[in-house]
Structure formats: structure tokens, C-alpha cells
Amino acid sequence: MNATIENLRIFLEERDIGGFLAAYETMVPGADVLSSQLTKITQQIFPTVLHEKLKGALVAGDTVRLWRLVRCGRLLVVDNDLLEGINALLDAAWRESRTGCPAPHEVVDLSRGAGGISTGPTFCKASSSCRDQPG
Template identity: 40%
Template sequence: MNVIAQELRACLEERNLAGFLDGFEAMLRTEARPLDIRDITQRILPTILLELLQSRRIDAPCLVRLAQLIRSNVLLVVDNEVLVGINQQLPAAWRVVKDAGTPLPTPLMTYSDEPPRRSKRTAPSGLPASADTIPMRRIVLHSEYALGVVNVSDMMSFKKNVCASRQEREFLKAVRQYFPNLQAYPNVPLRNFIEVEGMVCRLSERHRSYVRAAQVDVLLCTQEEDPVVGFELDSAYHDAAEVVERDQLKDELFSLAGIPLFRIRADNASHVRAEDFYDLLIADAESLDKIRPRRLRPRRDHDTLVPASLQASVMMG
């Protein structure tokens, strides 16, 4: 995933709408247009906006900025429920941000407000008016293109690949070849395999807030689906101070859970192949062999002896 897209997605995962708007507007001032930005604005953003609007956690300046971006067609939002929520909360936010004498803005257009596509127009004098007359307008389309990998099959439906990027898919191939006896799963939420409630006394509020939205790039499990080790794909994006802090939180959570976490960084994240990742795993074979299971340990339900008296009382009950 592109660095800019990763930063915007991280802001949304932390419910940091102000940071998302800052990053989005900064992207508009450059020539960079990541291919992943459409997935973020059309799939992730509407869900986050609806959640924040329902809980009224969007401050006035952010709500006004958001409405202005949508009205100017810079940020495309087509979720009618989100647009209605913004219109309901916009007047109060406008009074906080603007002067008292500033008139209220017009509400954002929703689907119910959309004008009909066909409209009657007055026929020229001497010609009869036709009910099927379609008004004509001149439209100029301006498109910008950049070189990038596009999965055309994914664009024909609302399905998406479980791997967030090509880099993750290539790494998953290498891991499954290196650990053929383990199950490898991409993008697994931490709360699915770390019992946060069990160590609540040892976690700070920052840890609990982070673990709700955090996930690991690749998780290796046994045949019984017990977690063995996690892998993170690092890049230049992870050198930022804010990302370093989140990585430290993830390292601490894995350490508390007793699960090893390895970080892999490729020289060129855009063109790395499975063979390159496999070479990196081979280079770190000494550490990885320590977590490789030496024998199969299936999960059993009756591994202990039960006293006969206790068993008898249970049968009588």
C-alpha cells in the first residue's frame, strides 16, 4: 500500500478525522494520487464518518471542513445516511466556527434532493414544445493517470482481496513455503488471538484503545489454530515518529501475550517478489527455526485424571 494511503488509513483507524483531512488536503496539493485512495474514501471513510456522526464525536472545525470538501466535489461521499447526518449537525458547527452574521451554508445534496435528469425547456418561437426534449450541456473531462498495478478483476465487483497490497501477497507465498506445516493468515485483528480482557490490569488505556483497531500483517497458527508467531512488513512509512509509537505498542502486546513478532523489511516494497522474501527468511533462519514446531501437539479434551468420587457425584447430579 502507498505510504500516503497508509497514513490516511491509520488516521481513520484511530478515529483521527482532523489528521485524515490534513493528510488528504496535503495530498491534493501534490501530484501524488495513490491508487489505494479510492478504497479508503469509498469503503473505509463512510463507515468511520457514520460512527463519528452517530456518537457526535466530530468537532465543529472538522465538520465544516468536511462539508466544504464534499460540496466542492473534491471528496466524493455517496452514502446518503452520512450526508443527512452532516446536514443535521452542520448548522450548529457553522455557528461555532464562523461569525454570528455569516449566513448558514446550503445543505449538501442528498439522493432525495437530486433533480430529475430530464427537464422541460421552452421551445423556440414558432416550434412546438416536445416533452422528450433533453437539455444539452458541454462537459470537460480532465483525467490524470499514473503507472501502477491494477487488479482489474477486483474492480468488477464489491469483493476485495484479503491481502492489502501486492507486497503482502508475495510475502504470504514465501511464508507458506518456508513453514509448510503451519497455517498462515493475512491481516488478522489482534483481538482475535490476544485475550485482552485477561490482562486488563497490565494494559494502559492507550494499549486498549490501540488493540481494538490494530491487526498483524501475517499470523502463523498450528493445525489447531493456536497462534505461533506474527510477521510485520516494515517500510519507510514505519520510520515516522507516530508510526514508531504504534509499532512499540504492538510489540508490547505481543510480548505480554508470549507470541514472537518478527519485522521484515524489503529493499523495494513496490517490486519485491516471493523469492526475495524467501531469501530474507533464509537469512534469519537461526531465529525462525526456534519457533518452528518440532512435533505435532494436538489439542485434547481429556488429558487429566479425575478423582472417582468427584466423577461419581457428577454422574449422580
């Protein structure tokens, strides 16, 4: 197992979703990671940890980051319970992490089949100061 995969695995063992998402987000797909190893992490280990965290221990910033990764197709989540959990937390998480801005309309679409991934631009209805920006 290479260092990148090992790092992701350690974050998940420690139940550190934020660390996992930050490390995952910086990965360059196909660079030095075997896809079978990455798939095992993202499709077997990550969902189990995420189920635990969605029961009340997922912080707002991690919820928004997770939503972004799923929404843009960088992280595949195929479990509808997980997608529903992300959607359920999104509005409150967005308000907390974006100082009161309402959540964008683009929740993870559960009606689009496997993974429920719906792609497209993100936005915030309130004002230009609420635009979906990294951070």
C-alpha cells in the same frame, strides 16, 4: 501501500477525522497515489468511521471542512445517511466555528442523485465578515 495512503489509513484507524481531512485536503490528485488505493480508503474505510463520528463526536471545524470537501467535489460521499448527517450538524458547526455566523444555504443537496453533490459558490448571508474562508 505508499506513505500518503498509509498516513490516511492511520488517521482513520485512530478515528481522527480531523487529521484525515487535513491530510486529504493537502493531497494533489494523481500525484503519487494509486486511485484504487485512495478509493478503498475514501469509499470503504472513511464512511464507516464517519458513521461513528456523526453520532456525536465530530467537532465543528471538522464538520465544516468535511462539508467543504464534499460540496466542492474533492471528496465523494455517496451514502445519503452520511450526507443527511453532515447537513444536520452543519448549522451548529458553522455557528461554533464561525463565531455566530449563520450556515450558508448550500447544504449538500440530496436530490441530485449519486453522492448528492451540488457545486457552486459558497456564501454566508450575514455580513462580509462571515464569508466562507479557509480556516
